Amino acid sequence: MMYSIGDLAKIAGIPASTLRYYEKEGLFPPISRDSGGRRTYTKTDRDWLDWIVALKQTGMAIEEIKEYVRLMRIGEGTEHQRRNILQRHKTKIEFEITQYQVYLEKIIRKIAYYDAVVLSKGTDAFDLK
Numbered sequence: 001m002m003y004s005i006g007d008l009a010k011i012a013g014i015p016a017s018t019l020r021y022y023e024k025e026g027l028f029p030p031i032s033r034d035s036g037g038r039r040t041y042t043k044t045d046r047d048w049l050d051w052i053v054a055l056k057q058t059g060m061a062i063e064e065i066k067e068y069v070r071l072m073r074i075g076e077g078t079e080h081q082r083r084n085i086l087q088r089h090k091t092k093i094e095f096e097i098t099q100y101q102v103y104l105e106k107i108i109r110k111i112a113y114y115d116a117v118v119l120s121k122g123t124d125a126f127d128l129k
Contacts, residue, residue, distance in 0.1 A: 003041040012049050019049070025062060027052050027069050059096070060089050 009016040023031055023039075028048060032040045041049075055065050068085050071078040 001043055003046060005039045005041070008041045008046060008049060011046065012053055014053065022049070022052060025066060027062075027065060029073075055089070058089065058093050064089070 003011070005016045005019055009019050012019070022028060028045060031045065032042070034040050052065060055068070056062070064085060068082060071082050071085075
């Protein structure tokens with residue numbers, strides 16, 4: 001299946017300009033073009049974009065993604081380095097998840113407090129009239 005830049009951007013939930021930026025930064029292999037010069041993306045490109053978006057959305061810096069991509073292009077012999085990049089990123093995400101869990105628990109406790117205050121004043125307190 002082939003995708004236009006607009007199709008792929010929509011599927012990934014990112015602007016087409018971001019897709020062009022990722023390409024300019026070397027995060028994609030060379031992209032094919034049709035007879036009109038328009039970019040055409042393959043299923044492999046789509047899968048690769050999903051991976052880039054996952055890394056980016058979880059806070060990996062573009063420079064780190066570029067290094068990972070560079071090592072991917074080199075291929076064999078860089079597995080250890082690629083694993084280390086992903087391991088560091090995983091550790092960072094796990095820390096952030098732990099922090100978010102702490103923050104979520106604080107918010108839950110505060111909501112419970114407000115629920116208790118509102119309930120002590122009667123059920124009309126939830127009425128927003």
